Amino acid sequence: xxxxxxxxxxxxxxxxxxxxxxxxxxxxxxxxxxxxxxxxxxxxxxxxxxxxxxxxxxxxxxxxxxxxxxxxxxxxxxxxxxxxxxxxxxxxxxxxxxxxxxxxxxxxxxxxxxxxxxxxxxxxxxxxxxxxxxxxxxxxxxxxxxxxxxxxxxxxxxxxxxxxxxxxxxxxxxxxxxx
Amino acid sequence: xxxxxxxxxxxxxxxxxxxxxxxxxxxxxxxxxxxxxxxxxxxxxxxxxxxxxxxxxxxxxxxxxxxxxxxxxxxxxxxxxxxxxxxxxxxxxxxxxxxxxxxxxxxxxxxxxxxxxxxxxxxxxxxxxxxxxxxxxxxxxxxxxxxxxxxxxxxxxxxxxxxxxxxxxxxxxxxxxxxxxxxxxxxxxxxxxxxxxxxxxxxx
Amino acid sequence: xxxxxxxxxxxxxxxxxxxxxxxxxxxxxxxxxxxxxxxxxxxxxxxxxxxxxxxxxxxxxxxxxxxxxxxxxxxxxxxxxxxxxxxxxxxxxxxxxxxxxxxxxxxxxxxxxxxxxxxxxxxxxxxxxxxxxxxxxxxxxxxxxxxxxxxxxxxxxxxxxxxxxxxxxxxxxxxxxxxxxxxxxxxxxxxx
Numbered sequence: 001x002x003x004x005x006x007x008x009x010x011x012x013x014x015x016x017x018x019x020x021x022x023x024x025x026x027x028x029x030x031x032x033x034x035x036x037x038x039x040x041x042x043x044x045x046x047x048x049x050x051x052x053x054x055x056x057x058x059x060x061x062x063x064x065x066x067x068x069x070x071x072x073x074x075x076x077x078x079x080x081x082x083x084x085x086x087x088x089x090x091x092x093x094x095x096x097x098x099x100x101x102x103x104x105x106x107x108x109x110x111x112x113x114x115x116x117x118x119x120x121x122x123x124x125x126x127x128x129x130x131x132x133x134x135x136x137x138x139x140x141x142x143x144x145x146x147x148x149x150x151x152x153x154x155x156x157x158x159x160x161x162x163x164x165x166x167x168x169x170x171x172x173x174x175x176x177x178x179x
Numbered sequence: 180x181x182x183x184x185x186x187x188x189x190x191x192x193x194x195x196x197x198x199x200x201x202x203x204x205x206x207x208x209x210x211x212x213x214x215x216x217x218x219x220x221x222x223x224x225x226x227x228x229x230x231x232x233x234x235x236x237x238x239x240x241x242x243x244x245x246x247x248x249x250x251x252x253x254x255x256x257x258x259x260x261x262x263x264x265x266x267x268x269x270x271x272x273x274x275x276x277x278x279x280x281x282x283x284x285x286x287x288x289x290x291x292x293x294x295x296x297x298x299x300x301x302x303x304x305x306x307x308x309x310x311x312x313x314x315x316x317x318x319x320x321x322x323x324x325x326x327x328x329x330x331x332x333x334x335x336x337x338x339x340x341x342x343x344x345x346x347x348x349x350x351x352x353x354x355x356x357x358x359x360x361x362x363x364x365x366x367x368x369x370x371x372x373x374x375x376x377x378x379x380x381x382x383x
Numbered sequence: 384x385x386x387x388x389x390x391x392x393x394x395x396x397x398x399x400x401x402x403x404x405x406x407x408x409x410x411x412x413x414x415x416x417x418x419x420x421x422x423x424x425x426x427x428x429x430x431x432x433x434x435x436x437x438x439x440x441x442x443x444x445x446x447x448x449x450x451x452x453x454x455x456x457x458x459x460x461x462x463x464x465x466x467x468x469x470x471x472x473x474x475x476x477x478x479x480x481x482x483x484x485x486x487x488x489x490x491x492x493x494x495x496x497x498x499x500x501x502x503x504x505x506x507x508x509x510x511x512x513x514x515x516x517x518x519x520x521x522x523x524x525x526x527x528x529x530x531x532x533x534x535x536x537x538x539x540x541x542x543x544x545x546x547x548x549x550x551x552x553x554x555x556x557x558x559x560x561x562x563x564x565x566x567x568x569x570x571x572x573x574x575x
Contacts, residue, residue, distance in 0.1 A: 204405070205405050256462075260455075279505075282456075283500060283504075285500070287497075288495055364557045368550075371557065375550075376549040
């Protein structure tokens with residue numbers, strides 16, 4: 001069968017290929033998109049659960065972007081995402097607060113800090129420091145607070161701590177007692 | 180059978196895509212920070228390469244020469260998107276790890292290269308062999324690089340959530356530089372020189 | 384404005400496409416042997432990145448997203464890039480034969496340059512505005528060209544140096560790239 005090379009055949013062929021591709025992908029997307037959303041929701045629940053072990057469910061407010069964490073239907077705290085500018089790029093932080101605005105804890109969702117140094121902000125040793133801290137304690141020790149920076153990673157440690165303080169103060173100012 | 184085996188082993192040693200042809204370096208260096216990533220990437224590449232080779236080979240008599248490359252590209256891009264969506268849906272942690280390097284498989288010279296150089300000119304059966312061989316070659320290469328980077332960079336090897344082994348002194352004070360991009364360059368540079376020295380590959 | 388400057392330098396130096404994102408490696412090791420071809424290649428890539436970003440961004444935000452076709456991203460973007468490269472190739476062929484010959488086979492290869500497709504993805508994932516996306520593309524292209532120039536300068540010298548047989552060519556190039564990457568690490572604290 002001779003390979004037709006002239007006329008509209010090449011363009012037609014390519015168009016058909018593209019159409020097949022669109023159809024195939026639409027199908028696959030249909031199959032996977034629900035799963036993907038589920039996986040994302042699971043992930044959020046898992047993250048919130050690590051900060052609030054007794055969590056039953058949560059509600060996301062579309063206005064404030066904050067999560068209300070619920071146990072047995074009553075609110076036990078709130079959580080929200082914030083972003084600090086670290087040494088190597090943005091650091092996405094999940095912040096969990098108790099009813100009185102003390103920190104339940106934080107989780108580092110994503111970061112691009114230096115492995116072995118700034119990247120150690122994900123270690124429990126560093127993160128545990130934040131548990132139970134009030135806004136006033138949110139500074140490095142050298143600045144009068146209660147947070148020990150990671151040796152050799154002052155910028156990363158400061159970035160996280162400062163951003164936390166700012167974010168919580170912002171929230172309190174907005175009168176936010178939650179979503 | 181001999182021909183088939185030849186096509187298969189070609190991709191593993193003689194024309195190893197990474198170490199000899201120097202193709203597909205982007206993903207190799209980028210995701211080779213852990214052995215898990217290496218397996219994930221190899222599996223993805225295997226799927227795309229195999230499917231692409233088969234499809235191109237089946238259609239080879241109908242693909243017009245003028246739109247040859249765009250056709251290959253659309254086929255490969257579609258397959259890559261399928262893998263990307265599948266990973267996101269069924270193995271989210273791996274998808275996060277591999278990140279945008281999964282969709283970037285579409286410009287991985289290995290796949291486009293094989294479609295052009297082999298699948299469009301050979302039977303489907305042989306194209307299968309070529310795909311498997313090239314994927315194994317790629318897999319071996321990326322595994323090797325990941326192994327060293329993970330070992331030196333974090334002191335231990337963990338695969339599929341099982342800690343396989345760790346080097347006592349190194350685990351506490353790993354040479355983190357190997358997890359950084361430049362570590363990848365160092366490892367692959369040394370491995371390339373090693374293969375030359377072993378006489379496996381030829382001098383430039 | 385300062386944000387744009389930060390994005391530019393971030394893309395060019397701190398998160399350099401080649402040295403820290405590993406994008407654009409194939410041409411990197413192929414073309415960087417001579418200074419002059421390195422420069423032409425770098426500029427060509429920069430141009431493609433700019434135009435590709437300018438086209439793919441609106442395509443994604445005004446066509447794909449509203450109709451729920453985000454998953455077609457990879458297919459559409461790579462087709463756009465392939466077409467752009469074709470067009471640029473034809474334009475250069477008609478206007479500047481010397482340049483065309485200098486770039487040779489590397490011009491069509493820009494299509495498979497991970498850096499070009501990569502920057503179009505980054506523009507979307509980082510949720511850049513249109514202007515930010517263009518700035519990022521500019522920075523990425525500039526960074527790519529810079530590294531290409533440095534590498535080719537070094538490689539021109541290396542060719543004259545006495546290097547052990549097993550390291551000649553690709554291996555030493557990688558090691559040099561690694562060292563270059565380490566040097567670029569120094570840009571780390573720059574964007575604050």
